[in-house]
Amino acid sequence: MVRVAVDGMGGDTAPHAVVKGAEIAAAEGIAEVILVGDEKLLTPLLKNPRSVKTVHAPTYVKMDESPSLALRRKKDSSIGVAMELVKEKKADAVVSAGNSGATMAFAIFTLGRIKNVDRPAIATLHPNIKKGTTVLLDAGGTVDCKPFHLAQFALMGNAFAKSILNINSPRIGILSNGEEITKGNELTREAHSLIEKMNLNYIGYVEGTDLYNGRVDVVVTDGFVGNIALKISEGIVEALFSFFKENINRSLIGKLGYLLLKNTFEELGRKVDYSEYGGAPLLGVDGICIICHGKSNAWAIRNAIALARRFAESSLHEVLKRSLEELSEI
């Protein structure tokens, strides 16, 4: 069975929600769960102590702590120890809802990077109107990017879409402020001339609207823009739901209308709820690492563990490594 090391102390709702999510995943037989953190805190929270293993880590990294300082001073933190388990082949993947900068730092330091990857990228999944899924990367891993970082992201996104979404020849686009090649900024223009020479199904610049219309499978951008794209999406969905809630509760007719459309609203809720995806993989490090939303509830943690298992059982890691090797041939 796939063994998943879970950072028991990471996230706004840790350790409670994390422990609960870990127990759900274990009870469902999704994976062998190894909960890492302060055992004095974690063990009393376990309802069924035999269902998950625990590994002790005396400290943890706070949400607002500097990742580089944490990396130097807190090797014995829950995320540090969880990464070590993967490095020592005692676990197949890491899941953390903690300080994502620190998770990245420990992943790079402990697991190392795949050959030809300079910076890792967070890949997020977005449902599109063609009933498919669009991958966005980088959603916040690497903020200040060089053009060759975007080229590496394109290769990683391609490998990810192939092995996880089963798309034969994923359409790759660079996120820009217009489709015409006269658009874009300095970064995208240079990245464009790199990526168009690569052996990819590159379709050129894509716009913000294309993240949700199914015109492209992999949207490449730097971590600054990617994070904003992700949070804008989150913000507008929250605003729409709040608008509906208020209008529906205003009248009896509204409430009745809601009842009739309840399934639709609930399906939509699941579609756009990050906790359904569980988390997002950190691509480019030499191991499987799932980064969860800081606000993850138990259901999100459970789903992140399921995602870790899916990646561990897939060919993702091998396909990624092979794809990136091509880069040196160019």
Place this chain on the structure above:
Amino acid sequence: MVRVAVDGMGGDTAPHAVVKGAEIAAAEGIAEVILVGDEKLLTPLLKNPRSVKTVHAPTYVKMDESPSLALRRKKDSSIGVAMELVKEKKADAVVSAGNSGATMAFAIFTLGRIKNVDRPAIATLHPNIKKGTTVLLDAGGTVDCKPFHLAQFALMGNAFAKSILNINSPRIGILSNGEEITKGNELTREAHSLIEKMNLNYIGYVEGTDLYNGRVDVVVTDGFVGNIALKISEGIVEALFSFFKENINRSLIGKLGYLLLKNTFEELGRKVDYSEYGGAPLLGVDGICIICHGKSNAWAIRNAIALARRFAESSLHEVLKRSLEELSEI
């Protein structure tokens, strides 16, 4: 009455939709409308030729034409002639749904810039869940920005929120990938240290979610990120509406539920429909210029003319000039 020069040849649906929108605005007495373009094409489309004036312009700028080439070679284009009317004080504002790069180029060249503005910015309005409006700038005017451009945008956004949204002390934020000051990219970090020294109600970094939650009144960003933010919003709203449509039409219960919630859906539709706003002002040029969506229908053109009138009758332009003068004192 406010006189608005409308680019009769600009936009995907020109001249038909533009002529129609101009006639609606004129019939409602919103403004004195001056339709600029090829009179051989425009005049036959007018249902009531006496309701709007026409001014002849023999050429026009195509949607995909290079703005700089258009500026050099097509001074006699509809947008070129419309700008001249404002410069010569024969019109108080310009409205165009045409090539926005060319509109900007002609605005800068013909009207000039306000003192201390290096680059103009497009300001878009976004409804937020606190029932207020959040201003985003730049939504696509200036793609490659320097930190002092963002500082100028902050001042312009402040003036805009004060004089148009009647907010006493607008909360200004820089769009970033996290609130903590350790976040941001090179551009935002330098812009932050400039803006925090200015006499503004600056609240620091804001995230994508904050564009819709009412935590901030003015969101400052470069035109590349701003355009993506705008298009992401557009894309996700389209996706949600398409999802609802499909689910609602699937069953009788769905259709009934929709009927009961019809007002809510329609209100939401208006809230997120760019044609309700009409267009977005180009701030920083020495005159009033409204840039419309290329896909503008007649209703959007009518509303853009109404917006132009509102700006012409407000203190916006004076407040903008005064605000920017402060910059030289810093």
